[in-house]
Amino acid sequence: MRLQLMRRGCRPAVMVSFAVLLSLSAVVRLWAADDRPNILFIMSDDHGYQALGCYGSRVNQTPNLDRIANEGMRFDRCFVTNSICGPSRAVILTGKYSHLNGFVHNGNTFNGQQPTVAKLLQQAGYQTAMIGKWHLGSTPTGFDYYHILQGQGPYYNPRMLTSGGPVNHTGYTTEIITDVALDWLKNQRRQDQPFLLMYQHKAPHRNWQPGPEYLRNYDDVTIPEPETLFDDYQGRGSAAKRQAMTIAKHLTPNDLKLTKPQGLTEQQLAAWNAAYEPKNRAFRESNLEGQDLVRWKYQRYVKDYLRCVDAVDANVGRVLDYLDETGLAKNTLVIYTSDQGWYLGEHGWYDKRWMYEESFRTPLLVRWPGRIKPGSVSDRMVLNLDFPETFLDVAGVEIPADMQGRSLRPILTGQPVDDWRKSVYYHYYEFPGPHDVQRHYGVRTDRYKLIHFYQIDEWELYDLQQDPREMRSVYADPEYAEVVADMKRELTALRKQYGDDRLATPGG
């Protein structure tokens, strides 16, 4: 520039003015630096709140995840609108119930043409990235960068899809996803833009394959059993008796690590054999049966699950440390959640799907330094449906009128919220499907839960105050007739409010 000015014969005074202008514009740029908060959304897959230290776990410790709660807010009543993997992800992207975003059960393909929180933030100047488990079938839209597992993805040596083509990785998937996320933060993040990073683990999804460093955790302990491990389902209708998700009957030899895993390197397989072969030999020689066999399966299943959680905890810790080291932590909203809850043997089950508490509820921890009081706890009934509106709200982006949740910002920042929802609506569709859980919808209030298994026209009502483990439906109890009538009215109102009151249900 200076050379050009000289050639044109500009006087020195003009050059000085130009230099002043340049430095002034730099000052203005600095002053106007984009200080909107970064959003780090961390989601695992199938992580039940029962397996988080900060929720009072009896079975494990999660010191890194607990940091988010200790330095931020723990939500004790966060629910999902449809307790299954793909649908929950679609709800979080769109802020709409499954019947409106079109992804009602696994196997659907997400319509990436529709508006999403990622697109809206991208349009508003956020740099957006999706790293890890995507599980929505279609190619991600609204992300400047993606690096995702194909479908469910394996626990070891995943081939991943990126904006620049497929990549073959060697190693343990929980660590690889974290390495990719850290690499993005270090080398691809733009300094002059806030970011939305969706960092999403495959773990601890079935079949619960621990990483090499975690294979022997819990070898020397016995994990406490839940009180309802031997539930006989006598206190409710027929749906719970018809399912196929019991620890007793439905875990496969592959789930139980009685067969060798596929796709491991020689070294990975050697570590695997050293950990499992002696235990499997002892099991085969023991000839366990009846409840003793169920107890053995429970220990094997839960320990592998917790070993997978251990890796998630350690790897989230790596990312939190990086935020601290770089100073990014100060202006980053960190969320930890799971795509839904999970059964760790309650009612004799593994898996999810039901509107019963363990799978209906999901962990939600949020840290936002200077905005959220450290160590705070909320018992408001919130939903995964609320996440996208929360992101838009903290970013100062207008929330589309057709999103169906509510921003959590006032709860997070301790503002008075007098008109928060008093009930939540749920709808699960994947039947016929894996684990044979009947379609159902329902409503939960502070005290009661009404569920309608509508294809077999069976109703259940639980009094959560009297029966927090949901062992006895009081739907037919005359003492609850008035409650049933009130809850049915509430259910009808919610179905209408969310536009889910058509007779025909989508999903085929």
Ligand SMILES: [Ca+2]
């Ligand atoms: Ca899931």
